[in-house]
Amino acid sequence: MGTSTTLHMLLGAVVGWGLLSPLAKNSGWAPGPVNDWREGVRGWIVWVSLAVMLVDSIISLGVLVYNPVRNAVMHLMDNKISMGGMADSSTRISRRRQGHEPSTSRRRTEQHASGDTEDEDVGSSPHDQVSNEVVIMGLLLSGMLCITTISIVFDQMPLYSIIIAFLLALVLSVMGVRALGQTDLNPVSGISKLTQLIFALVVPASNPNAVMVNLVAGAVSEAGAQQAGDIMQDLKTGHLIGAAPRAQFYGQLIGSAVGAIVSAAVYRLYNSVYEIPSKLFQVPTAYIWIDCSRLVFGQGLPPYAREFASLFALVFTITTLTKIALKNRPFVSSLIPGGIAFAVGMYNVPSFTLARAVGGLLEWAWQRYLQSKYGETPLVTLASGLILGEGLMSIVNLVMASLGVPCWGT
Numbered sequence: 001m002g003t004s005t006t007l008h009m010l011l012g013a014v015v016g017w018g019l020l021s022p023l024a025k026n027s028g029w030a031p032g033p034v035n036d037w038r039e040g041v042r043g044w045i046v047w048v049s050l051a052v053m054l055v056d057s058i059i060s061l062g063v064l065v066y067n068p069v070r071n072a073v074m075h076l077m078d079n080k081i082s083m084g085g086m087a088d089s090s091t092r093i094s095r096r097r098q099g100h101e102p103s104t105s106r107r108r109t110e111q112h113a114s115g116d117t118e119d120e121d122v123g124s125s126p127h128d129q130v131s132n133e134v135v136i137m138g139l140l141l142s143g144m145l146c147i148t149t150i151s152i153v154f155d156q157m158p159l160y161s162i163i164i165a166f167l168l169a170l171v172l173s174v175m176g177v178r179a180l181g182q183t184d185l186n187p188v189s190g191i192s193k194l195t196q197l198i199f200a201l202v203v204p205a206s207n208p209n210a211v212m213v214n215l216v217a218g219a220v221s222e223a224g225a226q227q228a229g230d231i232m233q234d235l236k237t238g239h240l241i242g243a244a245p246r247a248q249f250y251g252q253l254i255g256s257a258v259g260a261i262v263s264a265a266v267y268r269l270y271n272s273v274y275e276i277p278s279k280l281f282q283v284p285t286a287y288i289w290i291d292c293s294r295l296v297f298g299q300g301l302p303p304y305a306r307e308f309a310s311l312f313a314l315v316f317t318i319t320t321l322t323k324i325a326l327k328n329r330p331f332v333s334s335l336i337p338g339g340i341a342f343a344v345g346m347y348n349v350p351s352f353t354l355a356r357a358v359g360g361l362l363e364w365a366w367q368r369y370l371q372s373k374y375g376e377t378p379l380v381t382l383a384s385g386l387i388l389g390e391g392l393m394s395i396v397n398l399v400m401a402s403l404g405v406p407c408w409g410t
Helices: 003-026 041-083 090-098 104-114 132-153 160-185 187-202 209-242 245-273 284-296 306-325 330-336 338-348 350-374 376-402
Strands: none
Touching: 003 041, 003 187, 003 350, 041 160, 041 284, 041 306, 090 338, 090 376, 132 209, 160 187, 160 209, 187 209, 187 284, 209 245, 209 284, 245 376, 284 330, 306 338, 350 376
């Protein structure tokens, strides 16, 4: 996550659990137990964190859309001027004086697009590429499979809403890939919240299944953006080491098919051994999703949650715009808390955030004192080992518990 992100999460935990939580409890706005998602302070501060997430996501995604649209409009305007008879040398000089001459990088892009530049060796041979016919057929077949399976499993959803969710997922997947490539962060949570906000307009609140439709639509867009980002990173890594895209493509198809079965089986195994949700598996993201659906339909707001959510939304509108304006000054920008990280620190329990803050501080110490000597690879390897070890042991504990064998942590 990086040191600044984990510290922003820590700030969110301090504000949410150290300030807002006691205030809501002592004021009688959240009379239930602290960890109760409906009447406790945890269910109260989640509305504030949701408001922060929404404004940060909408502004960040809006800027992400604005830049390519602006570039495309400028490109079309330049082409229109060129086609208007301004190709002679005297007119070109006039255009340079007026500041309308395309930049060097844009001219190179236009030359490359028109085939005026020499073709560079950028990767595998054409025989290792996936053909356009396979891509188009795969998109059509996978789209039909997605729409059909959702209509079978969630038969309460109108067909038009499933089709809109699928089309939105295509657009937002491209947005997620662009964001991941530019910032090394795939804003899938923001993308799903944006879809939920759009579907609040598509599906009327009078529909008895409005919340369910909203949840499924957001899940489709988040899954599409998440998988698109992961595949992009896989293909980029393969490109760097010279792997054949076609081989990766078939490997991803096999992995997706097997993974769908294995993940469903593992979930069933977890659900048969442990109660979900429970104190051990609290699934906070599930509550975030359903509360976001209720929020966009104006349902279930506890006392004074609207006022505090609006206040924090205003504050993080300003901070997000300021971070974007200071993107060329990374140190100053890193001091301003990011909305998503701040909100995550609010809706998760402090123990979740504290562990990540410790990891972030260890990363800072490594970069400050040891990276020049050892590089970054040992730290990444260590972090990967911690994640892998915990994941493997959780599966071992799960299997042992399902067999009735005493296991670690029980």
